[in-house]
Amino acid sequence: MSVKRNLFNTVWDLHKVGTLETGQDQLFIGLHLIHEVTSPQAFQMLEERGLKVLHPERTFATVDHIVPTASQARPFKDRLAEEMMQAIENNTARHGIEFFGLNTDHQGIVHIIGPELGLTQPGMTIACGDSHTSTHGAFGAIAFGIGTSQIRDVLATQTMALSRPRVRKINVSGRLKPGVYAKDIILRIIADLGVNGGIGYAYEYNGEAIHALSMEERMTICNMSIEGGARVGYVNPDETTFEYIRGRKYAPREDEFERACRFWREIASGEDAEYDHVFDLDANTLRPMVTWGITPGQAIGVDERLPSLRDLPEDQRDIAEKALEHMGFAERDRILGKKIDVAFLGSCTNGRISDLREAARLVRGHKVARSVRAIVVPGSKQVSMQAEREGLPAIFQEAGFEWRGAGCSMCLAMNPDKLEGRQISASSSNRNFVGRQGSPLGRTLLMSPAMVAAAAVTGEVVDVRDFGEYGQ
Amino acid sequence: MNEIKQAIKTIRGRGIVIRGNDIDTDQIIPARFMKVVTFDGLGEYAFFDLRYDEEGKKKSHPFNEERYQGAGILIVNRNFGCGSSREHAPQALMRAGIRAVIGESFAEIFGGNCTAMGVPTVVLSGEDTGSLMQMVEHDSSLTIEVDLPSSTVRCGERTFPFEMHPAYRSALIAGNWDSTSVLLSNVDSIESTARRIPYLCGFSTPAKK
Numbered sequence A: 001m002s003v004k005r006n007l008f009n010t011v012w013d014l015h016k017v018g019t020l021e022t023g024q025d026q027l028f029i030g031l032h033l034i035h036e037v038t039s040p041q042a043f044q045m046l047e048e049r050g051l052k053v054l055h056p057e058r059t060f061a062t063v064d065h066i067v068p069t070a071s072q073a074r075p076f077k078d079r080l081a082e083e084m085m086q087a088i089e090n091n092t093a094r095h096g097i098e099f100f101g102l103n104t105d106h107q108g109i110v111h112i113i114g115p116e117l118g119l120t121q122p123g124m125t126i127a128c129g130d131s132h133t134s135t136h137g138a139f140g141a142i143a144f145g146i147g148t149s150q151i152r153d154v155l156a157t158q159t160m161a162l163s164r165p166r167v168r169k170i171n172v173s174g175r176l177k178p179g180v181y182a183k184d185i186i187l188r189i190i191a192d193l194g195v196n197g198g199i200g201y202a203y204e205y206n207g208e209a210i211h212a213l214s215m216e217e218r219m220t221i222c223n224m225s226i227e228g229g230a231r232v233g234y235v236n237p238d239e240t241t242f243e244y245i246r247g248r249k250y251a252p253r254e255d256e257f258e259r260a261c262r263f264w265r266e267i268a269s270g271e272d273a274e275y276d277h278v279f280d281l282d283a284n285t286l287r288p289m290v291t292w293g294i295t296p297g298q299a300i301g302v303d304e305r306l307p308s309l310r311d312l313p314e315d316q317r318d319i320a321e322k323a324l325e326h327m328g329f330a331e332r333d334r335i336l337g338k339k340i341d342v343a344f345l346g347s348c349t350n351g352r353i354s355d356l357r358e359a360a361r362l363v364r365g366h367k368v369a370r371s372v373r374a375i376v377v378p379g380s381k382q383v384s385m386q387a388e389r390e391g392l393p394a395i396f397q398e399a400g401f402e403w404r405g406a407g408c409s410m411c412l413a414m415n416p417d418k419l420e421g422r423q424i425s426a427s428s429s430n431r432n433f434v435g436r437q438g439s440p441l442g443r444t445l446l447m448s449p450a451m452v453a454a455a456a457v458t459g460e461v462v463d464v465r466d467f468g469e470y471g472q
Numbered sequence B: 001m002n003e004i005k006q007a008i009k010t011i012r013g014r015g016i017v018i019r020g021n022d023i024d025t026d027q028i029i030p031a032r033f034m035k036v037v038t039f040d041g042l043g044e045y046a047f048f049d050l051r052y053d054e055e056g057k058k059k060s061h062p063f064n065e066e067r068y069q070g071a072g073i074l075i076v077n078r079n080f081g082c083g084s085s086r087e088h089a090p091q092a093l094m095r096a097g098i099r100a101v102i103g104e105s106f107a108e109i110f111g112g113n114c115t116a117m118g119v120p121t122v123v124l125s126g127e128d129t130g131s132l133m134q135m136v137e138h139d140s141s142l143t144i145e146v147d148l149p150s151s152t153v154r155c156g157e158r159t160f161p162f163e164m165h166p167a168y169r170s171a172l173i174a175g176n177w178d179s180t181s182v183l184l185s186n187v188d189s190i191e192s193t194a195r196r197i198p199y200l201c202g203f204s205t206p207a208k209k
């Protein structure tokens, strides 16, 4: 067989059960993760058909979307949230699925706990009823967001029907400058390739700049693949990956770990691997990015001006016009200096310990602007506990941030944390869709956690490179 | 076991036009309506925030228009259904009476979710989408026919060729769009595949390049 294969195709073939009549492949799913919002209907469908879970030991569950992050006392005040909580408790107990609930040390956003527990490993196929499942690709796994009918398929058969996508290599050369982060890389990629540029593709992030990143930064990039239309995004595993996994709860141990590393090295795309398309980006040219509109592709450098409709390709004008209207911005406005009402630090994109450390480093000794409500929501219990060991909550609280329990929170506002009216938020999350943060009129500016921290303190969009110690 | 097998070949109905690119699943069904353990009753929340203002007063939206009531075929533009994987979105549309969606392009997870519910998503060229939208906006009583075997959409005197994911098309026509039973029929191959996957066997089997 050819050695020019990329990781994606190698892993796909390893998991291929066969080709179905429809022409799709049946793919074995090595790791299935579930949460409370998209799984109850799948269990209901199983039970209606009298099916059981084929491999309960390959499925793991947690709760993240609906959990309140202020008080987590049971029963929840919100009756519907409580009902969903009970549904996942019952379903996992009945089917023998391991559940990381609120009373465990491992509860958190599903895409944060998988890696944290060492469940996420290179060369796996991973599925979860959540579009940001692409996050797990940071380990060189191929990870798909799926709908509820496919959750039912995976529960019942540990497989699903899929068409093989093409593979695009996104080669990021150079090195990031201070004040520029992984979030800025992915916002730039989506702005360049478009929010639907990745439909039908898996994205392989490669190049010097990517392999210089920590695992947490790689997760930020893979997380947002779906915002560019690519269902799957991944990074080839390397020594950084192995060191991250070593010693984690579900990681292979001792001899088995050594054998695992051998396998993980073998599956990585070689220098001569072939791709359907290659896209190049130079990290040296990147600057902090901010979204100005209502899709994650509507992003510009913090020192740039909003586009004028006339200068945009024709097919982008309609959505740009809607965006300007919703945001209350004008063509050619500067993004710098836009006032904010809320600062949100958290989500599966940027709610990990390194994100909180960086934000804390910047806000230490500063105060949140009087007009701003600022909240920090750690992505998982583990992140929260680690932050406590490092004294981060105190730094945030002294600066005027609220410090919360783990969950999705204001990323999609299914819990009590919501924007109100036309509030505008600086957010470290991944979606700026209309209504995403809980108010149909609310507005979201996506940016890196460091940029959110700087905006919280100054009350407006600032260039983090001019802020605090960067500015000195 | 109780199998669902129903061939879907031709869908007829009146059209409803929703213009605009990149209409995401948060617009199709806002997250706050997903606090449910079944999909029943989601139909009334389709496009909720676009249909009602903060006080609950109706806004102008095709789903609120008298002339489109009872329409079964949704016509949209580019990248429809982008964003979250929530099946609540196509479920809400289906429960609001939508049986097929015609558009310039669809987000990948959304298209798969629709197929799994037996709702075809078919792709017309930008020009044909525009023509069909105009026809329906002009006369909302027109019957549209989405015919999968011939890969065409018919409306009035016009016939538009469509493209569709071949796997989705053949699954719908064959009636095996509900994939669980098809997948489960290969249970022996599922288990033999598992036996050659290194991380399921202590990494003692070699990786195949």
Ligand code: SF4
Binding pocket: A064, A065, A109, A110, A111, A130, A132, A347, A348, A349, A407, A408, A411, A412, A429, A430
């Ligand atoms: S943090 Fe946001 S994007 Fe991530 S899983 Fe939760 S709701 Fe989805």
